Amino acid sequence: MRANRAPLALEDVEIDGPGPGEVLLRTAASGICHSDLHVIEGDLPVPPPCILGHEPAGVVLAVGEGVADFAPGDHVIGCLTSWCGVCRFCTEGRPYLCLTQFAGRPPGARPRLAGPGGDPIAQFANLSSFAERMLCPERSLVKIRDDMPLDRASLIGCGVTTGLGAALNTVRIPAGASVVVIGCGGVGLAAIQGARIVGAGRIVAVDAQPWKLDLARALGATHAVDATAGDPVAAVHALTGGGADFAFECIGLVSTVLQTVAMTGRGGTAVLVGVVPIAQTVPISAADLTLQEKKITGSYMGSNRFRFDMPRYVDFYLDGRLRLDEMISSRIPLDEVNEAFDRMRAGSAARQVIVFD
Ligand SMILES: NC(=O)c1ccc[n+]([C@@H]2O[C@H](COP(=O)([O-])OP(=O)(O)OC[C@H]3O[C@@H](n4cnc5c(N)ncnc54)[C@H](O)[C@@H]3O)[C@@H](O)[C@H]2O)c1
Ligand SMILES: [Zn+2]
Ligand SMILES: [Zn+2]
Secondary structure (H helix, E strand, O other), X not given: OOOOOOOOOOOXXXXXXXXXXXXXXXXXXXXXXXXXXXXXXXOOOOOOOEEOOOOEEEEEEEEOOOOOOOOOOOEEEEOOOOOOOOOHHHHOOOHHHOOOOOOOOOOOOOOOEEOOOOOEOEEHHHOOOOOOEEEEEHHHEEEOOOOOOHHHHHHHHHHHHHHHHHHHHHOOOOOOOOEEEEOOOHHHXXXXXXXXXXXXXXXXXXXXXXXXXXXXXXHOOOEEEEOOOOOHHHHHHXXXXXXXXXXXXOOOOHHHHHHHHXXXXXXXXXXXXXXXXXXXXXOOOHHHHHHHOOEEEEOOHHHOOHHHHHHHHHHHHHOOOOOOHHHEEEEEOHHHHHHHHHHHHHOOOOEEEEEOO
16 A cells, blocks of 8 residues: 555565564465455555555464464464553453554564565554565464365454454353344454354344345345335334344444444444544434443454454354355455455455465
8 A cells, every 4th residue: 555545556575584473474365354445545544655454364484583383384364453461451351452462573673564675664453464475473373273274264364253253252142132233244244143153033134235135144144124225223123123132333334333323222232343434423312322221332353362262263164153155255366456445345245355376
């Protein structure tokens, strides 16, 4: 990314060797997440030049000093919530909130990535997976089973962990609870699957693209609402008897955050998963929350402990409970990444995966 709101450029860059605690990887596959598009659009502040991509699976090529958990040939998934292990959030059991997750190399060290002439190129979230090689902290990686296909494994790196984890970790949906998921992209489809896996009752999918609703039904939604056909809030109220126990916003728009809170029933919880552009605010009725005791919570990266969660999600896939094949709408080479973002803007893709040779 040489500039915001412009196509990504395909360039040769320098990648350093693995320093202490680092791992060099061959990228096998990288899913494309809407958060990458938020960065391009300037809605998440990451200044260029930067190599995007944060939903990877790969194979270890070499490890740096002190790396004990990985060896060349290991299959791994990368996750943007690197953890330090000693800060107050890591030690209290919420490593996804680690205070130093984006610390990078120590001050004064060579950059992990550099352009021609040695100018540093920022690494996105310690990963930068829109590239044939990655140089990552070992604490951004988890080893997975060799029998897990790496293109499907990549989805677990962000979207699946975010959506599934919102359901399983952030709010722990009890069996039988009613659920609505607004937005059926990679993240929303994973939240729907999380609701199905824990045995939720009604699972209502909402999207503006009718074909996504068919996919949502195939992955576990019991009901579907076309957001472009009438008032989706009224439709969800009718289906859930006055609002859902849990409502997940998986888009990141002010309008759909307001709809999500309105779709949340008495005593229910609205879960904000989509990232609203950082400069925008949402006018929410406080009385609506107080008088109905509604809760609103954010959910960051599925409240993950990814070294524990991701191998479990791999098992869910391999035993048939988590469906990833259906979520992949296309596999593309790296040089089609800009077309992939056009499809994401148009809403005409589910998950798109860059596959490397
Ligand atoms: N909280 C986190 O940690 C976290 C992690 C990953 C992604 N995200 C965010 O989650 C959001 C979703 O990501 P994604 O990759 O699934 O995106 P996506 O673009 O694949 O999916 C968005 C979906 O919303 C639908 N949609 C758009 N406008 C709509 C409207 N007005 N009404 C109903 N449906 C509408 C689209 O048709 C599409 O299916 C993004 O904001 C992304 O940045 C958050
Ligand atoms: Zn993401
Ligand atoms: Zn920490």
